[in-house]
Amino acid sequence: MIKILVIDDDCQMLELICDALEQSGYYVEGESNPLLVDSKRCQQYDLLLLDVMMPVEDGFSLCTRIRDSVDCPILFLTAKTEETALIKGFGLGADDYIKKPFSIGELRARVNAHLRREDRQPNHAMTRGGVRFNMHAKEAVVGETAILLTKSEYAISEYLALHAGQVFTKDQLYEAIFGYDAEGEPSAIAEHIKNIRGKLKTVGLNPIETVWGVGYKWQKENAR
Structure with a gap:
């Protein structure tokens, strides 16, 4: 609401x-x-x-x-x-x-x-699913606890959170985060997601949902 x-x-x-x-x-x-x-x-x-x-x-x-x-x-x-x-x-x-x-x-x-018409993306900070993203500093915080994400993990988390509720395939996430010309495999996204979930689990959160056969999404009901 x-x-x-x-x-x-x-x-x-x-x-x-x-x-x-x-x-x-x-x-x-x-x-x-x-x-x-x-x-x-x-x-x-x-x-x-x-x-x-x-x-x-x-x-x-x-x-x-x-x-x-x-x-x-x-x-x-x-x-x-x-x-x-x-x-x-x-x-x-x-x-x-x-x-x-x-x-x-x-x-x-x-x-x-x-x-x-408020469809602009946040420029400074946002909170999604209990995770606060300080977008200039590229850091994720839960309460007073900083979540130590790698650069790639942070980028994936921020992108999913910005588009909470929208499902992305591994290929779509890979292209959005690393670009069309990046060398690597989209399958690496699954490993990044696993690591992100493990780190968020330590603070009792699990906002990333797997949509079987399709991809991943940040749970929309947690967005604010």
Whole structure:
């Protein structure tokens, strides 16, 4: 289920937005204190709604604090008089804004539109099946434990996790990871998968599923 986090210090507005989006079928959480929101928490959600004008920490500051570690869309909630500051917001990494006052229909339409076109791949980090991939550092972490994957094992794991739920043959994985011109055998993928599973088993995880007669997939129900 798609998860949305709404951050607004106005509790009545917060309740209104959460109720409206829940009626659209989303799982929605509200937070009135932006200081309780960090990048780790935000990585659990598919979309963030941030009020701009909050006394403890404004939406611009919060966006700056979390954007480098969060890949999902960020939408600002802003009053009409703040429109001149929107350029600043986009520069900080916001994807869109919704002017206050807004109708419930507009709110739902904007949120739905961003979620529909949110097919971009994560650039910084993602969590799939309990495994956090730090994509710049090329490292996999479970909780506080680093999973010591080889370069090839990491590449296979990241590729499968990025496409959670999609089945790939050994040939498809080999070409995606090593290229069409690489020297080697696609059968090596099976050995890599075996090693990955062994390392993840030590932390109680088994997200890679064998689809007999076809190939492998990262279990979609574990993706977030």
